[in-house]
Amino acid sequence: MFRDSIDALEAKLGLERRTFLKFCAAMAATMGLPKGAEAQIANAIATPAKRPSVIWLHFQECTGCTESLLRAEHPTLEKLILEIISLDYHESLFAAAGHQAEAARYAAMEANKGKYVLVVEGAIPVKDGGIYCKIGGKTALDILKECAADAAAIIAIGSCASWGGMPSTPPNPTGASPVNAIIKDKPVVTIPGCPPNPYNFLSTVVHYLTFGSLPKIDAEGRPLFAYSRLIHENCERRAHFDAGRFAMEFGDEGHRKGFCLYKLGCKGPETYANCPSILFGDVGSGSWPVGTGHPCFGCTEKGVGFYKPIHQLADVKNVVPPASYPRVVEEQGVGATLGSAALVAAVAGLAAGAGYKVAGNLGKDSSGPDKDSAE
Ligand code: SF4
Numbered sequence: 001m002f003r004d005s006i007d008a009l010e011a012k013l014g015l016e017r018r019t020f021l022k023f024c025a026a027m028a029a030t031m032g033l034p035k036g037a038e039a040q041i042a043n044a045i046a047t048p049a050k051r052p053s054v055i056w057l058h059f060q061e062c063t064g065c066t067e068s069l070l071r072a073e074h075p076t077l078e079k080l081i082l083e084i085i086s087l088d089y090h091e092s093l094f095a096a097a098g099h100q101a102e103a104a105r106y107a108a109m110e111a112n113k114g115k116y117v118l119v120v121e122g123a124i125p126v127k128d129g130g131i132y133c134k135i136g137g138k139t140a141l142d143i144l145k146e147c148a149a150d151a152a153a154i155i156a157i158g159s160c161a162s163w164g165g166m167p168s169t170p171p172n173p174t175g176a177s178p179v180n181a182i183i184k185d186k187p188v189v190t191i192p193g194c195p196p197n198p199y200n201f202l203s204t205v206v207h208y209l210t211f212g213s214l215p216k217i218d219a220e221g222r223p224l225f226a227y228s229r230l231i232h233e234n235c236e237r238r239a240h241f242d243a244g245r246f247a248m249e250f251g252d253e254g255h256r257k258g259f260c261l262y263k264l265g266c267k268g269p270e271t272y273a274n275c276p277s278i279l280f281g282d283v284g285s286g287s288w289p290v291g292t293g294h295p296c297f298g299c300t301e302k303g304v305g306f307y308k309p310i311h312q313l314a315d316v317k318n319v320v321p322p323a324s325y326p327r328v329v330e331e332q333g334v335g336a337t338l339g340s341a342a343l344v345a346a347v348a349g350l351a352a353g354a355g356y357k358v359a360g361n362l363g364k365d366s367s368g369p370d371k372d373s374a375e
Contacts, residue, residue, distance in 0.1 A: 020046075030203045030278055031215060031225045044210040045084055052209060053112040054119055055105060055147055056090040059133050059140040060167040060176050061122030065158035066092050068195035069202075084202075084209060085117070091135075102136045109150060117208065118151035120144065120179045123160040123167045127175030144182060153214055154179065154188045156221070157201055162190035163220070163302035180221055189214050190221035192273075194299035194306075199278055200226040220302065222272070230317065231268035231296050234276040237261065250293075261290060262316075267298030267308065269316040 007017075021042060028038040058066075070093075087093065088108035094101050108116065122140075125132035130141035138146075148154055156179040159165035167176035180188040191201050204223055207215045215223040232238065240246070240260040247255035248263055255264075262269070268290065275288045275296070290296055298304030298314070308314075 026199070027203050027206045030199050030274075031207055031223075037210075041206055041210050045206070051084065051086040052152075052205075053088050053108055053116040054085045054090075054205075055088060055108055055116055055151075056119040056121065057140075057143060057147060058091050059120070059122030059124050059144075059161070060174070061158060061160045061165075063092055063121070064195040065121045065193075065201075066090075069198040085205060088112075088116070099136070105147075109147065113150045115152050116150070117205070118147050118154045120154070120156050120161045121158055123164050123176035123178060124182055125167075125174035126177050126182070127173070132174040141182065144179065148183045148186060151186070153208060154183060154186055155201070155204060156180065156188050156190045158196055159192045159194045159299050159305060162192035162222075165192075165194060165299075166306045169306050187214070187217075188221050189217055189223065191226075192220075192222065192300040192302075196300075197226070197273075197275065197278060197280060200274070218272075222300075226274045227272045227300065229272065229274065229277075231271050231273055231275055231290070232316075233318075234274075235268055235290060236276060237290060255293060258293075261293070261295040262314065264295045265297075265310045265312060265314070266290065266295035267301070267304050267314045268296040269314040271296055271298040271301040271304055271314075273300040 021038070024042040024045065025038040027041050031037075056066075089101070089105040091101065094104070096104055124130070124140045124144055126141055130139035133140040135143060156162045160167055160176070161179050163178045164172075164176055167174065168178075178190075180190065189204060191204060193200070200223065203225065204215055207213070215225055217223055218227060220227075232241070235241075237258060237260045240258070241262055245254060245257075245259040246263040247259045247261055249255065250264065255261075260266070276290065279288050279291070295310065297306075297310055298308065299306070304314075
């Protein structure tokens with residue numbers, strides 16, 4: 001039965017079985033799920049009971065989040081996103097426009113009342129009654145409230161929707177606000193980043209599809225599997241930081257040699273994200289800003305990205321080791337935030353157990369996320 005479903009998926013998408021299974025293993029590895037979870041994910045995608053309806057709203061933003069998701073180089077991503085979900089409203093991707101598009105949104109909301117996933121891209125202007133962003137004659141504020149009322153789950157994608165992002169920088173003339181400042185009666189999962197890594201978004205959706213629940217989140221609403229560790233902890237230049245070898249100017253000898261970018265304003269020491277672990281562009285062969293020689297500017301971190309000037313030095317957390325680290329026990333492996341090498345190894349080995357941490361919420365049936373603090 002499962003084999004038949006994968007065969008059908010292969011024929012429909014022109015996707016090789018091996019590529020599909022590698023994708024499922026990558027999803028499981030990204031989320032730090034235990035051995036065997038990739039099979040559950042493959043089953044959920046290949047034999048979905050019903051693709052979840054997704055209503056995707058755009059407000060104050062540049063559409064970079066959508067671009068990042070759909071322009072990713074990994075061959076399966078753009079195919080699978082449309083296979084995993086039923087994208088029932090998305091202004092950038094819709095053929096329809098005007099009244100037709102708005103009618104489609106209402107039809108999707110009515111047909112999937114209480115069951116659809118609401119994805120919000122962009123901040124919401126709240127100043128002066130929200131008049132600075134209107135679609136179809138309605139303010140972004142009203143549209144958000146209208147759509148959130150019957151949503152089963154809400155995901156704020158990108159820094160603008162997650163914490164205000166660039167539109168909210170001082171003096172913030174439009175009162176640009178994040179989703180969770182407006183929707184208070186439902187949990188909002190945030191996937192910050194400018195743009196966010198598409199795998200973090202897709203992994204969140206796949207988690208919901210596979211287990212019927214959203215992943216564990218931190219106090220800012222960010223999934224712990226992606227945002228529980230500082231960039232600085234997994235950075236490939238960390239050894240240079242510890243040894244005191246820094247690039248002092250762009251293009252100087254230290255920069256050319258790949259030394260640490262801290263003195264050029266890198267915000268990795270105060271920014272939580274898994275960029276150095278899962279990279280951008282493609283699993284295993286992608287890159288990321290620090291990897292290309294540009295300091296991290298802290299886009300996933302409220303009050304850092306767009307707020308702190310790039311030349312300003314980061315606040316360094318955890319300069320010395322805490323009094324005691326928890327023991328790394330065999331059952332837990334190396335933790336959910338895998339290093340690049342561990343991730344690639346995990347994908348290549350299709351769920352070899354070494355790179356996985358047991359996720360505490362596996363099997364929960366509540367659709368709301370579990371809140372936890374970033375460790
Ligand atoms: Fe990497 Fe930046 Fe930390 Fe240097 S300061 S080790 S470049 S994250």
